[in-house]
Amino acid sequence: MTSASPTASSLTSYPTTPAFTDDLEWFTAYAVIHMLSSPSRRVTYIVWIVIGALVLIYAAWHALSPRGGPLRARWHKWALRRRTWRKQHSLAAANKNGQPHRQPVPLPSNAQLFCLAVIIIVTFCFMFVGPDYLAPSASLWHWERRRADSYTLDTFYPLQPQYTIGKAWWTSGGRAGLIAFALFPLCVLFALKAPPFALFANPWTINLHFDKLSWLHRWVGRLIWFVSAVHTALWSVELAKDKRANTGHIAYAYAWGYTKFVYAWIAFGFLTALIVFSLRPFRERFYETFYFAHVSCVIGVLVFSALHHPPVWWWCWAALLLWGGERLWRATRWFYTNGFIGSSRGEATVGPAHDKLLLHPTAAEAGTPSPLTRVTPSKSPYGHSPASSSRHFLFPPPSAANAYIPPTGYAHIELLAGRTVRLTLSTPGYVSWAPGQHFLVTVPCISRFLSHPFTCASLCDEQILGPEGRTLVFYIRAKQGWTRDLWDGVVGLLSARRKYPAGEHHPPNVLPSTGVLMRAWVDGPFGSCTRNNWGQYSTAVLVAGGSGVSFTLAVMEYVALCMVGRNGRFLGVRGGSRGFKTDRIRFVWIVREFSHLQWGATVIRRCLSLLPRSQVQVDIFVTNAAQMANIPRAWASTDKLVPPTPAFAAEGGVRTPTSPLSAASRSRQLGDEPQEEYVDLSYYTGEFTDPHGLGHEEHVLDYTNFDGDDDESLPGETSLSNSIRKEGKIRREKSRRITALFETAKKDGSGTVYPPDNRAARASSATLLGADYVPPSRRAPLKLETRLEALDEDSVIEYPREPSPHPSPLGLKRASSIFSDAPSTDLEGELAESRSAPQMYDPGAHTRSHSNASSVLSLMPRTGHGAHGQTVQLELDDNEMGDMRFMAEFTLPGKPRLEMILRDEVSRASGPLVVACCGPIGLNAIVRKVVAAQIDPGKIARGDTTGYITLVTEDFDY
Known part of the structure; x- marks a missing residue:
């Protein structure tokens, strides 16, 4: 029997429920x-x-x-x-x-x-x-x-x-x-x-x-x-x-x-x-x-x-x-990573890491027998192998050279300029990470159950025996909450002359001479930068703002090592660096103060030592340089960004306050040498504009300061910043004069020709030679050696005529006061006065000796910075000060013209480019716009691969 089809009225969208009691x-x-x-x-x-x-x-x-x-x-x-947005005014x-x-x-x-x-x-x-x-x-x-x-x-x-x-x-x-x-x-x-x-x-x-x-x-x-x-x-x-x-x-x-x-x-x-x-x-x-x-x-x-x-x-x-x-x-x-299962804790590296011997990396990668090799540590239970090769090196990793290596499972924490701490940690268990990845860090004496993400500024080197190859370095700037608690905790220990918190005990022979030791745990690594193949591009442009340099430091170190022959698969990158094509690095770092150079000077200097100047270029821009220039003391005593008095005002000139100053006028205000074309000082007029079309008024702090960063300089940082700024000015002046002599030697054929410094080579001839330069046709001919000797007998840097395909990681040989660690001024006299008030260097004095530890520390006098006003002294050793002095030559006052920098690198490149950026939101938006403007599909259609640019950013928000 066939049942009847339901009628249209029975196909209701709202069925009836039977009458249950x-x-x-x-x-x-x-x-x-x-x-x-x-x-x-x-x-x-x-x-x-x-x-x-x-x-x-x-x-x-x-x-x-x-x-x-x-x-x-x-x-x-x-x-x-x-795009970004900020309410007008x-x-x-x-x-x-x-x-x-x-x-x-x-x-x-x-x-x-x-x-x-x-x-x-x-x-x-x-x-x-x-x-x-x-x-x-x-x-x-x-x-x-x-x-x-x-x-x-x-x-x-x-x-x-x-x-x-x-x-x-x-x-x-x-x-x-x-x-x-x-x-x-x-x-x-x-x-x-x-x-x-x-x-x-x-x-x-x-x-x-x-x-x-x-x-x-x-x-x-x-x-x-x-x-x-x-x-x-x-x-x-x-x-x-x-x-x-x-x-x-x-x-x-x-x-x-x-x-x-x-x-x-x-x-x-x-x-x-x-x-x-x-x-x-x-x-x-x-x-x-x-x-x-x-x-x-x-x-x-x-x-x-x-x-x-x-x-x-x-x-x-x-x-x-x-x-x-x-x-x-x-x-x-x-x-496992933190040593609770499967690994031991507290293994210390006693003694300076730089005493270890160096073995050329390419020899071991090729399997060359050497007495300096050891058996590879046991494989990680997660399938990671410390290295596919059984050969390891005894030299320290680039990020740990000349550094104290803390016991595994403990963090060595030091106070740095800019209300920043450097946290150095070696994990008991094996861990490998790619350049630019981040970890979740826990310091139990600050908070046992909370972890916070920080980008690792160091490189993993699987061919280095022991914890030195797995040293994690984090730069943590104090804000509010956990980061401020960490800063206050370190300040409290140092003010009480303690090296570790109560309840944590460490053998006396592994305690550091500076900073403190705290137990620390990490979770990671994490981060999407592993998807990028750094070696498939001809040029790597690295842009960092403020403490975002942690990301670009690791990337720069990786690319530089691969460019001198290291295999990337031993440096934390899956797949290695086979067919590595990158032949140039452009490093751009924007900081607020000269003293912030402390965060990355050592790593940047080491990368410069690995490569010839034609393959690596460093530009560091200091946006608060006017505070250390010839401006009224009332402005210099505060850290607020106040426009300096225009030169025309002192000369009785008439100009509306909103009119932009000329480059020469701004340069005179800053008391520095003629500015380069990549430097923008227009923001010192006090006018905020939106030149990049991002939907908000720009501010110079958009380039350097993350939300919550305390822009107030610590007392004592002014002295250090003045020291670095003056050192850079003197070194750049010497470089220009030497380069002028090089150029003259090329024209008149006298003496030996040395390649000029990369920075001087790209500037205009007027900037290179200086205002007091006399052309060869107007002066008596002298041999190049005589002219250099008259300038400074130690001012010659010995370059190899043809760079070695595998330079020593110890760097190119130097015999120059320009590129040495020696201060270029009378440090002792200045330091004696700096104890009472910040002073500028005396440019008429010169010394070739290193400053002693007490002199260096006096640049950072004792002052109160703790939660309860404790007195503490920021610590700075000779090696780090030497690195900062060396890098001072590459610092310039002002903010960068990123459009011009990227356009310049595109014109130099022989293939596609990669731009890596880490910084505040404002800088991230600017870099994105600049990169998008330089991407040229028409070029690519014509077979010119320089029209393609890959952008790699670290802009995560937990």
């Missing part, structure tokens, strides 16, 4: 009848099919697309750009009210906006396109139908509609709930940090880590909240509209007796609290509270959502298992 039984039947059928849930699987397809397309695009192709260049030219108002400087509000890059738009469009399409409720007999996937048949034994499931329903309040609400469930794993995947559980961070997918996905993680979380709110609102309308036939009361009145309905509201409450606690103002001001609330709310959302709707709870359990599995994996790795 028991309240709970009636609402249970109501809920099951208004539940989406099992075939309707296939939409969640289709969502993930689309997500998987998009990921595969992106991975293939990244891996297979021709590097530098016109289509890829056009995409990057648009996708890189990022807010800078002037902030200065007037004495408020701390804030970076402009960042808008996402075009690429991020595009990805979010795709996710939102896909989500809304699956929420509203097509019928919501599919007939239970629909059999697109048979296993779904079989699972639906298993529910037929239940009393209420046969009461569900047996036909397809297009749209209704309850069907649309139910479908929105399904989409929210399907998005849970995606949101969690965007938050995971450690492969293999962090699927997007694996090399075989898109190799993007949390530093690049955190923004999408937050917005997908907000999208889930919005979709859940739609689900809640639509179901609330349905519950308020439907009434129980035998009582006339709305269904909402009976819902609170249904446990799964209560679970739904608990889950939505957790989700709402999670979103509120994640808002930027709360997250930045109360990070620790945010972190614990975030973890608790995530668990609450997933658990109660699963209990709310068991038919699709596997999406919640999948998200929870991914999160829990990643946490368990990281915990196991953390215990």
Whole structure:
């Protein structure tokens, strides 16, 4: 017998619930009848099919697309750009009210906006396109139908509609709930940090880590909240509209007796609290509270959502298992790395690391037998091998040369200029990292349960025996919260003449002469910079702002070592540096004070010693240089950026205050030598503009200061900054005069010709020769040796005529007071006066001897900086001071003209370029715009690969 087909009137979108007498039984039947059928849930699987397809397309695009192709260049030219926003005239108002400087509000890059738009469009399409409720007999996937048949034994499931329903309040609400469930794993995947559980961070997918996905993680979380709110609102309308036939009361009145309905509201409450606690103002001001609330709310959302709707709870359990599995994996790795299992703690390197012997790296990589080799340490339980070769070197890593290596598991923490600490750590367990990656650092005596992310400024060298090759170096600038507590803790120990906190005991023979020792733990490494192949570009341009130099220091060190023949696979980079093509490095660092040069002088100097000057160029710009120039003392005593008195004012000239000063006038104000074309001093006029079209008024602090950085100079830093500034001026003057003699020798053929310094070679002839230069035609001819001797008998630097393909890591031979550690002025006389007041160098005096330790330390006098006003002295040793003096030649007052610098490097390059940038939001936005402007798809179409530029940034926000 054939049953009659249902009539059109019986195919209602709002099915009726039988009249059960028991309240709970009636609402249970109501809920099951208004539940989406099992075939309707296939939409969640289709969502993930689309997500998987998009990921595969992106991975293939990244891996297979021709590097530098016109289509890829056009995409990057648009996708890189990022705008920022700041209310007009807010800078002037902030200065007037004495408020701390804030970076402009960042808008996402075009690429991020595009990805979010795709996710939102896909989500809304699956929420509203097509019928919501599919007939239970629909059999697109048979296993779904079989699972639906298993529910037929239940009393209420046969009461569900047996036909397809297009749209209704309850069907649309139910479908929105399904989409929210399907998005849970995606949101969690965007938050995971450690492969293999962090699927997007694996090399075989898109190799993007949390530093690049955190923004999408937050917005997908907000999208889930919005979709859940739609689900809640639509179901609330349905519950308020439907009434129980035998009582006339709305269904909402009976819902609170249904446990799964209560679970739904608990889950939505957790989700709402999670979103509120994640808002930027709360997250930045109360990070620790945010972190614990975030973890608790995530668990609450997933658990109660699963209990709310068991038919699709596997999406919640999948998200929870991914999160829990990643946490368990990281915990196991953390215990091993920090010496709690499988490794020993407290192994100290006693004695200076630079006493170790040096073996040429290429010999060992080629397998050449040597008495200075050792057996490779045991393999890590995570599959990492310290090196595929069994040969190791006994020389220290570049980042640890001439440095104290703390016992494994302990951090050597030193106070530096700029209210910054240098934290040096060697882990007991094996750990390898790529240049530019970051770690989560925990110092238990400051906070046992909190960890904070910091970029590692050192390089991992797997061919160095012992902990020296795995020395982690972090530069941590004190702000508020944990970083300020760390600063105050170190200050408190030093003021009490203690070397370690109470409760932590260390053998006396491993205590450092400077700084303190504290137990420290790390978790990592993390970071998306592993996806970049640094050696496939002809030129690497590295741009850093302020403490963002940590990122570029590691990258510069890696590229420099690979350029002299080292294999990158022993330096933490997967795949090594086979076919390394990079032949030039341009390093640009923007700092606020000359004293901040302390953060990176040693590493930068070492990289300069590895390569000839034609292959590496360093430019360090100091934006607060006017505070140390010839300006009124009332301005010099404060650290606020105040425009100096224009030269025309002293001369009785007339000009409106808003008119830009000439380059010569600005140069006279700063009391420095003629400025180079790459230097911009226009901001000293006091006018804020938007030359880059970023949507906000620019401020010079946008280049150097992260939000929360204290821009107040520590007492004593002025003396150090004056010392470095004057040293740089003297060295540059000598370099110009020597270069002028080199150029003259080339013209008249007298004497031996030495290659000039790279800095002088690129300037104009007037700048090179100086105002007092007399052309050869107007003076009596002299041999080059005689002229150099008259200038300074020690001013000749001996360069090899042809640079060795593998220079010694100890650097090129030097016999020059220009490039030596010796101060160029009467240091002792100045230091004696600096104890009472900051003084400038006396340029008429000269000495070739190193300053002693007490003299160097007197540059940083005792002053109060602790939480309770403790007295402490910042420490600076001879070696570090020598590095700062050497690097002083490369420092220039002003901010850089980044457009001109990049355009210059493009014109020099023989192939594609890579730009690596780490700095404040304002600098990041400027670099993105500059790089996008230099990408030229037309060049690439004509076969000129210099039109392609890859940008690698570290701009993550935890």
